[in-house]
Amino acid sequence: MRTSEITAGMLVRTNLADTELPEGSVGEVVTVHEDPGAGIDIRFGDGPLMNILDHGLDPVPRP
Template identity: 85%
Template sequence: MLVRTNFADTELPEGSGGEVATVHEDPGTGIDIRFGDGPLMNILGHGLNPAPRPEN
């Protein structure tokens, strides 16, 4: 699933796009997202919005 951030961070500007890699069973543990070719980042689910798939 593709997502976009809905917050600004020093490492990640608002609206950054990524793909969900792992959804943890405990909601407090967050969701692992891969942004571009970078490492996984753990984000809380309320900091993400669905992103539309790019048109081919």
């Protein structure tokens, strides 16, 4: 997914395993930084914000 396709409030799913998150974790986009190298801030559940690069995310369709 490209950063330009991601907006605040969007639900996304991780497509890469991480030491802190299993692959397929769903979270809500909080901040999309202007610099693509700065990543995207996402909140997973009630946890803290995590910063993930856009290539590690896929959109979650809303019902």
